[in-house]
Amino acid sequence: MSTLATLDKPNPLLERNAAPRRWRLRRFLSNWLSVIGLVLLVFLILAAAFGPAIAKSWLGLEPNALRCMSLEPPSRSHPLGCDPLGRDILARLLAGGRVSLAVGVLVAACTTVLGLLVGLTSGFFGGIVDSTLMRFTDTLLAMPTFFIVLAAAAFLGPSLFNTILIIGFTQWMVSARLIRSECLAVREREFIIAARVSGQTSFGIMRHILLNVISIVVVVATLAVATGILTESALSYLGLGIQPPQSSWGSMLGGAQGYIFTAPMQGVYPGLLIVITVLTVNFVGEGLREALDPRLAGR
Numbered sequence: 001m002s003t004l005a006t007l008d009k010p011n012p013l014l015e016r017n018a019a020p021r022r023w024r025l026r027r028f029l030s031n032w033l034s035v036i037g038l039v040l041l042v043f044l045i046l047a048a049a050f051g052p053a054i055a056k057s058w059l060g061l062e063p064n065a066l067r068c069m070s071l072e073p074p075s076r077s078h079p080l081g082c083d084p085l086g087r088d089i090l091a092r093l094l095a096g097g098r099v100s101l102a103v104g105v106l107v108a109a110c111t112t113v114l115g116l117l118v119g120l121t122s123g124f125f126g127g128i129v130d131s132t133l134m135r136f137t138d139t140l141l142a143m144p145t146f147f148i149v150l151a152a153a154a155f156l157g158p159s160l161f162n163t164i165l166i167i168g169f170t171q172w173m174v175s176a177r178l179i180r181s182e183c184l185a186v187r188e189r190e191f192i193i194a195a196r197v198s199g200q201t202s203f204g205i206m207r208h209i210l211l212n213v214i215s216i217v218v219v220v221a222t223l224a225v226a227t228g229i230l231t232e233s234a235l236s237y238l239g240l241g242i243q244p245p246q247s248s249w250g251s252m253l254g255g256a257q258g259y260i261f262t263a264p265m266q267g268v269y270p271g272l273l274i275v276i277t278v279l280t281v282n283f284v285g286e287g288l289r290e291a292l293d294p295r296l297a298g299r
Contacts, residue, residue: 024291024292025291027290027291028287028288028290028291031286031287031290033283033286033287034283034284034286034287034288034290035287036280036283037279037280037281037282037283037284037287038280038283038284038287040276040280041277041280041281041284044097044101044273044276044277044280045101047094047097048094048097048098048101049098051094051097052091052094052095052098055088055090055091055094056091059077061078061088061090061091062088062091063087063088063091063092063094063095063096063245063247064087064245064247065087065088065091066085066086066087067086067087067088068082068086068087068088069082069086070082070083070084070085070086071083071084071259071262071263071266072086078090080093080265080269081265083252083255083256083266084255084258084259084263084266089266089269092247092252093247093249093252093269093270093273095246095247096247096248096249096251096252096270097249097273099160099232099242099246099247099248100229100232100233100248100249100250100273100274100277101229101277102160103160103163103164103167103228103229103232103248104224104225104226104228104229104232104277104281105225105228106164106168106228107164107167107168107171107224107225107227107228107231107232108221108222108224108225108228109168109221110164110165110167110168110169110172111167111168111171111172111175111220111221111224111227111228112172112175112217112220112221112224114168114169114172114175114176115172115173115174115175115176115178115179115220116175116176116179116210116217118133118137118172118176118179118180119175119176119177119178119179119180119182119183120179120180120183120206120209120210120213121133122134122176122180122183123179123180123181123182123183123184123186123187123209124183124187124202124205124206124209126184130180133176134177134180137173137176137177140170140173141173141174141177145170145171146231146234148170149166149167149170149231149235150235150238150240152166152170153166153235153240153241154240158235158239158240158241158242158243159243160242160246163232163235163241163242164228167227167228167231167232167235168228171224171227171228171231174220174223175220175223175224178216178219178220179213179216179217179220182213182216183209183213186209186212186213187205187209189212191208192205192208192209195208214292215288215289215290215292216289218285218288218289218292219285219286219288219289221285222281222282222284222285222286222288223282223285225281226277226278226281226282229249229274229277229278229281230274230278232248232250233248233249233250233253233274234250235250236248236249236250236251236253236254237250237251237253237254237257238254239254249270249271249273249274250270250274252266252267252269252270253267253270253271253274256270
C-alpha cells in the first residue's frame with residue numbers, strides 16, 4: 001500500500017524535466033525579493049517610457065520649461081515642487097529616468113557582449129590564448145578604472161553616446177573574469193568530454209558551455225546595469241556626463257549639491273530612484289540566476 005501511495009505522488013524531478021520553463025518560472029516566483037524587484041523595475045521602465053508624455057498631456061509638465069518659481073514647494077500643479085531654475089522636478093525625474101535606464105541597459109549589453117566573447121574564448125581554448133587574454137584583462141583591471149573613465153570623458157567630450165561608449169569599454173573586465181572561470185569549470189565536465197569524443201565541432205561545444213554558464217551571464221548583465229547607472233550618475237554629478245538641459249538622475253544630484261540644507265529634497269528624489277533601481281536590478285538578477293542555473297535543478 002505504501003508503495004502504491006509513493007508511486008501516486010508526483011515526482012518533482014520528473015516535473016522539472018518535463019516542463020523546465022514552468023519549473024524555472026516557479027523557482028523565480030518563489031523568491032519574493034526578486035518578484036518585488038521585478039514589479040518595481042517594470043514600473044520604473046514604464047514610468048520612464050510613458051511618463052513624460054503623460055505628464056505633458058495631463059499635467060502640462062515639461063522637463064525643460066521654466067513655469068514656476070525657484071525652489072517652489074510641492075503643489076497641485078507641481079506635485080514634487082520645482083528646482084532652482086523653476087523647472088518641474090517630476091517631469092525632470094521622468095525624463096531623466098529614460099536617460100539613466102537607457103545608459104544602464106546599453107552599458108550592460110556592451111559589457112556583457114565583450115566579457116562573454118573574451119571569457120568564453122579564454123575559457124574554451126585555454127593555453128596561450130587564455131594566458132594572453134587574461135594578462136591583458138589583468139592589466140586593465142590593475143588600472144584605476146574610474147580615473148580612466150574621467151580622462152576619456154574629458155578627452156572625448158560629454159555626451160550620451162560617449163558616456164555609454166566609455167563606460168561599456170572600461171567595465172567588461174570583471175565580466176570576462178567571471179565568465180572565464182565558469183567556462184573552465186564547465187569544460188571539464190562529463191557531457192563536454194562526451195561531446196568532444198563524439199566529434200562535435202568547436203562551435204557546438206562552445207554552445208553547450210554557453211548554455212551552462214547562462215546563469216552567470218545573467219548575473220553579470222544585471223550587475224553591469226547597476227554599474228552603468230552608478231557610473232553615469234557619478235560622471236553627470238562631476239559635469240562630465242549628461243549635459244544640460246538634458247536631465248538624468250546623476251545630473252539632478254549634481255545640481256542639488258548646493259541646496260542640501262535649504263532644499264534637501266532636490267537631491268533625495270533622484271538619489272532615492274538610483275538606489276531603488278540598483279537594488280531592484282540586483283534582486284531580479286539574483287532570482288534569474290537561481291532559476292536558470294542547471295546545477296540547482298535537483299534542489
